[in-house]
Amino acid sequence: MDHIPTGPFPYANKSIWHSSPIWPAxxxxxxxxxxxxxxxxxxxxxxxxxxxxxxxxxxxxxNCTIPSNITQYYNGSGNAYGGASQFSPDDTSLEPFNKAGGGVYVMQWDHGKFIREWTFVKPNIPADILNGSPNPNxxxxxxxxxxxxxxxNCNSEVVNNMYLILNIAFCNPPVTEECKDVVRMQPEAFxxxxxxINYMKVFCRPNEQCLTGIYGSG
Structure with a gap:
């Protein structure tokens, strides 16, 4: 991924918006x-x-609750909501990510065991990803x-039969009138x-079918 969506810096009249004008996901x-x-x-x-x-x-x-000792297993920037929301390290999103020339987001889902995620910003991308290995480790x-x-702490069936979505929304909750006004009145800010995106890949284990269909919208 070479570019992540950015928008107008969310400060106006020295007041902080409670809603980000852009919400890419x-x-x-x-x-x-x-x-x-x-x-x-x-x-x-x-x-x-x-x-x-x-x-x-x-x-x-x-309810999914993540163990309190979870930080010994990852090197992110902290967590919220009982650990159900975690954060990538600083400078791995939005403007810093783009200025570095992009990078790679990788999620590993071992059903029944865990989900892990890495964010690699250029030039610090593992060789087996950079070289297009069919079996990255x-x-x-x-x-x-x-x-x-x-x-x-969390039933593995919470995530099952999933499909991938890539989208950009505007004004995440709680939506403010200030945010909506910027979206309406300042299209040039977007x-x-x-x-x-250069590519999106799904890797399956040998003899495992983990990709069963492709869905899209016009």
């Missing part, structure tokens, strides 16, 4: 009782990505930037609000 969603996993959500003026697991059916699977990449273990 790369995420997975499921149908019915399945939850959601966000590999990347960007909110100005943060220079780090929000990485989150959502359980939309607590009555069926219980996450165990050689060092500590992940986010880690979500499954087990007693000239840099786009994704520039």
């Amino acid at each position: 790369w995420w997975m969603n499921g149908d019915g009782a399945n939850g959601e996993f966000d590999m990347f959500e960007g909110y100005e003026p943060n220079d780090r990505a929000s990485i989150t697991i959502h359980d939309w059916n607590a009555n069926l699977y219980g 996450p165990d050689t990449w060092g500590m992940p930037n986010a880690y979500f273990p499954f087990g007693k 000239n840099e609000t786009y994704f520039l």
